[in-house]
Amino acid sequence: MTVAPRTDIGLTSDSIVWTRRHLLALQDLTPQEIVAVLDTARALKEVSTRSIKKVPALRGKVVVNLFFEDSTRTRTSFRLSAQRMSADIVDFSVSTSSVSKGETLRDTARNLEAMGIDAIVIRHRSSGAAETLSRLVQCSVINAGDGSHEHPTQGLLDLFTIREIFQAQGRKIADLHVAIVGDVAHSRVARSNLWALTKLGARVTLVGPTTLCPNQFADLGVAVSHDLDSVLPHVDVINLLRVQFERLTSAAFPSLREYNRFFGMDEARLQKCRPDVLILHPGPMNRGLEISTPVADGPRSAILHQVTNGLAVRMAVLYLCIGASGDNARGPQNTATVHSEESTRL
């Protein structure tokens, strides 16, 4: 029983220093910081296998789920993650809040903060909303998806899943070729994946119709293809993006049937892939559109592993961000507390 080596990109997280209070975008993180999150998540994954699925690290901390967009998986995952770290969590959704009465993001956030909270998990339809919020408040801000910008915890959990499965075969992320398929242009998942994967040295090919996967992405150091079938034999991982009907403003492709014909992952296409290919999907799936049911539920699919790993990754992110911010949250109760060197040393 020895400590598993941390050999990705030749780094050990022993030498890694995490000091970030916010997680806003994977574009901001160093490769070392990404490895720090992945290593922390690996350590915390075991907690969810215990009969007592809880550790006391974030006891007394308060996390607010501030969701301006619909979400089942991410919101529940953050909720459970906070609870497994012993934090208290408040769900705040747009339909039941004063936001529907016209309150601004700034006022909502500052009011929440005045109640003495330690972190806000925000999902918003506007790109940059999480970063804006981080300038308005003293507590930690964790981006749970902002417009088509980034969804950092999804990017991290995809990376965690890829690393876990390929590390068991003795392979590193830097040796892998990953295809991200579908509506790349509107996808925050694609952007977070792109940054995380390229920072750890993976080869990335973006695949989709020209309208949804423009060639300009090649400027980011990745390959762009509009022909899925020619890419399939060369990749180790295929991350299938959801067709986001809510973000498609004009007819990006002629019909769903045509999309499925050119970019839908089915058993015939799986036959063209390497036998050990890994299929990922961030969910929720449009079964029969971007992914067929036999592929989604088949042996190459790691979709439910992604959901399980999402918990460990979000536990890690909450621990690192709240842990690094310490008692920085300046709610009314906190300002009355004197933080001497002595008290923080306890």
Added chain:
Amino acid sequence: MRILLSASEISALIANLAQQILSDPDIAATTPERLAIVGIRRRGELIAQRLSTIITGQLRQPVALGALDITMYRDDVIGKRPITIPIGTQMNFRLDDRVVILVDDVLFTGRSVRAALDALVDFGRPRLIRLAVLIERSGREYPVAANFVGRRVNIPPQNIVQVRLRPTDADDAVYIDEIAAAVPPPAAAPPASGVAP
């Protein structure tokens, strides 16, 4: 930095710890399958592995071996910069009704052991827990005492005891770092740093 224990002294002390453990009446009265040796990561884990080899050899029956990461149970982890990156706990068995031998490298303030006791009971309700440490130094802040001790040392609280064990370190040795006497040491070093408080 001066050397406190050499490699041969460490292995002699671990062998002696194993004999102390096996001579304990409660442990001697327990069947091997109800015993568990649990090391606090990381240096305590390495000592636990070595104890397990000796004890398994003498009992001629395998004894459950676990490794405990106490990062999430420490009272100084939040707000500490840099924040400690945990390694994870490996406990592939329940502790209900077991006799647990908890192992650490250095007993100093007692805070690591306090955290470890909290962590242990999340895996069940042990019948009893005994504490074995390679080095016991003065400076307890919590009411914790070891049942089995390799070496007792009395050194100033500012000094740092550094335990180095293979394979995590290049060699087996225990050093006392007196250079640190001028600056106050961190209240509690993280278990992953290899510098026991």
